[in-house]
Amino acid sequence: MGSREGVPALIRVLNGERLDPPPVWIMRQAGRYLPEYRELRTRAKSFLDFCYSPALATEAVMQPLRRFPLDAAILFSDILVVPDALGRKVWFVEGEGPRLNPLSEEETWRFDDPTRGLQRLAPVYEAVERIKAAIPKDIALIGFCGGPWTVATYMLQGEGGDKERARRVVYDRPADVDVLLETLIEMSAQHLTAQVKAGADCLQIFESWSEGLPPAQFQQLIIGPTRKLMNRLRDLGVTVPIIGFPRGSGAQLGAYADETGVTALGIDTQTPADFAIQAAPSGMPLQGNLDPLALVVGGEALERAARDVLQAFKDAPHIFNLGHGITPQATPENMARLIQVVKGGV
Numbered sequence: 001m002g003s004r005e006g007v008p009a010l011i012r013v014l015n016g017e018r019l020d021p022p023p024v025w026i027m028r029q030a031g032r033y034l035p036e037y038r039e040l041r042t043r044a045k046s047f048l049d050f051c052y053s054p055a056l057a058t059e060a061v062m063q064p065l066r067r068f069p070l071d072a073a074i075l076f077s078d079i080l081v082v083p084d085a086l087g088r089k090v091w092f093v094e095g096e097g098p099r100l101n102p103l104s105e106e107e108t109w110r111f112d113d114p115t116r117g118l119q120r121l122a123p124v125y126e127a128v129e130r131i132k133a134a135i136p137k138d139i140a141l142i143g144f145c146g147g148p149w150t151v152a153t154y155m156l157q158g159e160g161g162d163k164e165r166a167r168r169v170v171y172d173r174p175a176d177v178d179v180l181l182e183t184l185i186e187m188s189a190q191h192l193t194a195q196v197k198a199g200a201d202c203l204q205i206f207e208s209w210s211e212g213l214p215p216a217q218f219q220q221l222i223i224g225p226t227r228k229l230m231n232r233l234r235d236l237g238v239t240v241p242i243i244g245f246p247r248g249s250g251a252q253l254g255a256y257a258d259e260t261g262v263t264a265l266g267i268d269t270q271t272p273a274d275f276a277i278q279a280a281p282s283g284m285p286l287q288g289n290l291d292p293l294a295l296v297v298g299g300e301a302l303e304r305a306a307r308d309v310l311q312a313f314k315d316a317p318h319i320f321n322l323g324h325g326i327t328p329q330a331t332p333e334n335m336a337r338l339i340q341v342v343k344g345g346v
Contacts (some may be wrong), residue, residue, distance in 0.1 A: 001119060001293065002090045003073060005137075006122050006137055007139070007203065008023075008052065008071065008072070008138050008139060008140035008284070009023040009071050009138070009231060009240065010023040010025070010071050010072045010140040010142075010201075010276075010319060011140050011201055011202060012321050013044070013151050013263070013317045014241035014243070014263055014264050014285050014287045014317075014319075015241065015262075015315060016283055016285060018315075018316070018317045018318070019317075021320075021342055021343050021344050022030055022310070022318040022319055022320045022342070023071035023072065023081075023140075023314070023319050023320070024070060024071055024319070024320040024321070024339060024342045024343070025030055025070050025071055025072035025074065025078065025142070025319070025321060026064075026322055026326050026335070027074075027322055027324065027325040027326065028325035028326045029064045029068075029070060029074065029232060029290045029326060030060040030061050030074070030076050031060075031326065031328070032061055032068075033326055033327070033330040033331065033332065033335070034063055034332060035065050036065065036270045037060055037063055039058055039062070040056060040060060042063075043056060043095065044056055044266050044322075046088060046091070046092065047078070047089070047092040048078070048081070048084065048092065048216070049276070051076065051077050051078050051081060051124070052081075052121075052123040052124070053123065053126040054106070054123050054126040054130055055130075056074075056076070056298065057075070057076040057077065057123075057124075057127040057131075057175050057217070057225060057238050058096055058127055058130040058134060059097075061075065061076050061127075061134075061135075062131075062134060062135075063074050063132050063152065064335075065135065065139065067264060067332060067335075068336060068338065069339060069343065070139070070339070071138075071139060071140065071160070072139060072140040072141070072142050072316035073131055073135050073139055073140070073141050073142065073151040074141075074142040074144065074204070075124070075127065075131065075141070075142065075143050075144060075195065075200070075306060076127070076177065077127070077144070077290050078311060079126060079145060079146025079147070079151055079206055079208075080098050080100070080142075081121060081153060081191075081290050082117075082145060082146065082151055082184065082187050082191060082342045083100060083113070083151060083154065083155050084120070084187055085114075085116075085118070085120045085121050085187060085191070086111040086112050086114070086117055086183065086187055086254055086282055087110070087111055087115030087116075087117075088100055088101065088111070089101055090137035097159065098154060098158070098159065098160065099156055099158060099159055099161050100156060100158045100297070101156050102155075102156060102158030102159075102165075103126040103155050103156050103158075103169075103180070104157060104158075104165055104166070104168075104169050105158075107262055107346060109176055109179070109180060110295055111183050112202060114183075114186050114187045114190050115190075115228075117190070117191075118186055118190055118191070118194060121194070122205060123190060124191075124194075125195065125197070125203065126136075126198075127289055128141070128198035128199050128200055129141060129198045129199055131199070132198070132199030132200075133199075139241070140201040140202060140206055141199055141200050141201050141202075141210075142201070142202055142205045142243075143192060143195030143196060143200030143202075143204075144192075144195075144203060144205070144206060145188045145191055145204045145205060145206070146188075146205075146206050146207075146208070147206060147207030147208070147209075147222065147225070147226060147246070147295055148181050148184040148185055148188060148209070148221075148225035149181070149207065149209065149210065149221040149222055149225060150207050150208045150209045150210070151178070151184050151188075152166070152167040152180050152181060152184055152221075153209050154301075155170050155180065156177075156180075157169075161208055161256065163212065164179070166235045167212075167217070168219065170221065174296075180215055181221070181225045181247040182228075184225070185225055185228050185229045188229055189229055189233050189236060190207075190234035190236075191234065192220060192238065193236045193237070193238050195330065196238050200240065201240060201343075202240045202241045202242065202243065202263075203233075203238075203240060203241075203242045203243070204242070204243040204244075205232070205242065205243070205244050205245065205262070206227070206245050206247075207226065207244065207245060207247065207249075208245070208247050209247070210222045210246040210247060210256075211246070212248065212253075213246025213251065214292070215252065217250045217273075218249070218255070219255075222246060222249070222252070222256065223252075223255060223259050223260055226244060226256070226260040226261075226262070227259060227260045227261055230242065230260055230261035230262065231261065234261075241263040241264060242262050242263050242264075243263065243265070243266055243285075243286075243319075244250065244256065244257075244260055244262030244264070244265060245265075245266030245268075245285055245287075246265075246266075246309065247248050247266075247268045247323075247324065248268060248270070249268075249271070250270075252269070253265070253267075253271065253275070253276060253279045253280070254278075254279030257280040257284060258281060263284075263285065264284060264286065264287060264317075264319070265280050265283035265285070265286050265287065266287045266288055266321070267286055267287060267288030267289040267323065267324075268288065268289060268323040268324060269287075269290070269292070269322070269323025269324055269337060270323070271287055271289060273286075273289070273309070273312030273316075274312070275314050276288075276289075277313075277315070278314050283317065284316075284317075285316070285317040286316050286317065287318070287319040287320075287321050288309070288313075288316055288319075288320075288321050288322070288323050288333070289307060289321070289323035290308060290309050290320070290322045290323060290338075291303055291305060291321070291323060292322045292323070292324050292325065292330070293327075295322070295327070295331075295334050295335060295338060296308070296327060296329045296330050296331075296334070297328040297330065297334075298333070298334040298337065302334055302337065302338060303337070303339075303341050304328065306320075306338055306342060307341065316324050320342045
């Protein structure tokens with residue numbers, strides 16, 4: 001497939017072109033399903049230390065590119081570097097996930113200034129520069145952040161899992177939540193802008209927790225903040241394409257696509273391709289949406305599922321991906337077979 005006039009295939013699709021076969025990258029393609037990543041991870045004391053080591057983060061990004069003919073690299077980092085940069089304590093419990101001191105238990109919410117936060121995140125931007133220098137010109141480099149509500153949820157309740165505690169705070173302390181979201185919008189905009197300045201070719205906003213919200217809250221917590229984030233990015237001079245991934249948005253998908261200003265739409269596993277194509281503005285690039293479990297199972301089930309996705313999106317500008325991140329139980333062999341199928345292998 002390659003590129004035309006030096007433009008990576010992924011960027012061509014984000015610019016509205018339909019390519020056959022479609023470009024492919026995989027959410028969490030650098031990570032725990034690779035034995036070389038598991039070895040690399042032992043070299044840092046904590047996960048955040050790993051994310052803040054430009055050398056380790058760059059190596060993690062390069063590992064899957066050495067194994068598989070992927071069309072994009074994505075920065076190795078975490079959405080929770082943003083609250084960390086705002087002065088909130090973030091740590092990771094092995095086998096359980098991230099932890100923060102929950103804002104819901106604090107009477108007054110205090111955050112560091114985003115300018116100071118950017119200084120804390122300087123190693124992340126150095127990693128972007130290193131990755132950009134290391135990858136071929138026909139491979140796109142994706143920068144990212146978490147959606148404001150997804151990051152706010154972690155901050156409000158101190159962990160992932162059931163979102164009920166975070167949603168209760170929205171009802172109980174609406175003014176405080178508005179200030180929190182505004183703070184996250186500004187910090188995220190500065191963070192993404194710095195990634196683009198360091199070399200990112202496009203961006204993705206991971207709104208991983210947009211499910212389960214009533215329509216009014218979806219507007220308040222997802223669409224409004226995302227639109228403000230997009231507007232702020234454009235004000236800051238960011239012109240690169242931006243993929244929005246509102247996982248679990250269901251019937252709200254069309255409103256998200258229409259009203260936020262994102263360039264392209266990430267489609268989750270549960271959303272039918274024809275629904276997404278109908279819901280999105282005509283010609284909007286779509287990304288997704290293979291079931292991550294298919295990569296665990298492998299064999300004929302994987303091949304059939306991958307071909308079904310290719311067929312379902314055949315009339316749209318399409319980026320092949322999963323409908324959520326790859327899991328540690330997936331195997332490199334199954335990943336290799338998936339890429340073969342997508343790129344037209346037997």
